[in-house]
Amino acid sequence: MSDGSVTATPASQELTREEIARIDPSGQLGDVLALPDHLRDALWRAESAIMQDWDTSAGLVVAGMGGSAIGGALARAALGDHASRPIFVTRAYGIPTWTTPDTMVLCASYSGDTEETLACYESAGALGAKRTVVTTGGRLAEMARADGVPVIPLPAGFQPRAAVAYMIVAALEVAALCGAGPRLTSEIDVAASHLEHLVAEWGPDAPEDSLAKVVARGLFGTTPVIAGAGLTNPIAYRWKTQINENAKQPCFSHELPELDHNELAGWEGAHEVGRFSAVFLDDSDAHPRVKQRMDLTEKMIAGNAVASFRLETRGQTAIERVLSLVLLGDLVSIYLATLRGVDPGPVKALDELKAELAKL
Ligand code: F6R
Numbered sequence: 001m002s003d004g005s006v007t008a009t010p011a012s013q014e015l016t017r018e019e020i021a022r023i024d025p026s027g028q029l030g031d032v033l034a035l036p037d038h039l040r041d042a043l044w045r046a047e048s049a050i051m052q053d054w055d056t057s058a059g060l061v062v063a064g065m066g067g068s069a070i071g072g073a074l075a076r077a078a079l080g081d082h083a084s085r086p087i088f089v090t091r092a093y094g095i096p097t098w099t100t101p102d103t104m105v106l107c108a109s110y111s112g113d114t115e116e117t118l119a120c121y122e123s124a125g126a127l128g129a130k131r132t133v134v135t136t137g138g139r140l141a142e143m144a145r146a147d148g149v150p151v152i153p154l155p156a157g158f159q160p161r162a163a164v165a166y167m168i169v170a171a172l173e174v175a176a177l178c179g180a181g182p183r184l185t186s187e188i189d190v191a192a193s194h195l196e197h198l199v200a201e202w203g204p205d206a207p208e209d210s211l212a213k214v215v216a217r218g219l220f221g222t223t224p225v226i227a228g229a230g231l232t233n234p235i236a237y238r239w240k241t242q243i244n245e246n247a248k249q250p251c252f253s254h255e256l257p258e259l260d261h262n263e264l265a266g267w268e269g270a271h272e273v274g275r276f277s278a279v280f281l282d283d284s285d286a287h288p289r290v291k292q293r294m295d296l297t298e299k300m301i302a303g304n305a306v307a308s309f310r311l312e313t314r315g316q317t318a319i320e321r322v323l324s325l326v327l328l329g330d331l332v333s334i335y336l337a338t339l340r341g342v343d344p345g346p347v348k349a350l351d352e353l354k355a356e357l358a359k360l
Pocket of ligand 1: 161
């Protein structure tokens with residue numbers, strides 16, 4: 001058994017395409033770099049899925065787990081104040097009790113076989129809610145087809161978490177269809193072009209001192225703690241889960257201003273119990289007091305964090321800004337996997353747990 005000490009020597013010295021390819025046989029890096037193409041393809045798929053306009057005055061519930069649920073949370077952040085009805089994300093075996101026939105429930109599962117999402121699909125049906133499904137197939141697609149529920153079809157062959165652009169666009173399109181938000185089609189298209197520039201700036205062909213590579217090196221050998229606020233909240237959670245699943249290491253996330261009321265105190269003893277680093281995800285539109293809190297919090301924890309980064313969203317529209325830091329975090333997680341010498345693709349532990357549960 002390991003004594004828990006950290007190997008501070010990276011498995012790979014350089015973060016080049018060749019070095020990354022060595023540990024990434026399934027091409028997770030390629031899927032991250034293709035985010036702009038995924039956005040465009042997703043728009044086309046969502047629009048081609050025959051869907052009638054369903055005005056649901058009680059709003060939208062997005063039901064899903066892990067990499068399939070995050071799209072709903074990021075879509076809600078991108079809509080921000082433009083959401084005209086409640087948008088709620090549920091990651092559980094059931095949907096909220098306030099769901100009515102006037103609620104749209106989008107069941108999102110890349111595989112279509114996630115038991116929690118299947119349970120949500122069934123309870124939404126029992127409550128008479130309007131349903132839409134986004135999936136590659138599985139039991140979810142079978143049930144939806146049998147019930148005449150619209151299906152937004154996804155391309156197969158990804159890790160579910162790599163289909164994030166598809167899940168965001170599906171949630172945005174369904175939000176527009178059910179009257180929970182404005183249609184963002186052209187903004188998504190512009191965001192895809194914006195993202196292409198960032199892919200060049202932070203991708204594997206960029207210099208070793210480019211942002212994503214510097215952040216990955218700074219976080220290497222530490223337990224990162226990611227802080228978001230408002231629009232960047234679900235992005236902080238995306239960073240956490242991508243570092244967990246791609247780099248196969250612990251990582252945690254929290255949100256401001258709440259973390260100033262608890263986690264801040266925990267940083268006092270951080271250096272006594274481990275090597276922790278901090279990442280603050282800022283946004284041009286954040287509340288001015290939240291920005292001041294970020295400044296102060298970063299200063300206060302400085303002596304107890306091995307490394308600390310303050311990173312700001314890039315872009316004009318909310319969807320551009322959301323996607324910019326999603327891309328940065330996804331790249332950082334692949335670079336961290338490379339430094340750690342681990343294959344970012346398979347998530348053996350998740351598969352094992354699902355297999356064990358299936359036996360019960
Ligand atoms: C795996 C991943 C997981 C899955 C989750 C739900 O890449 O990201 O978080 O998304 O286990 O499975 P699906 O997405 O198939 O419903």
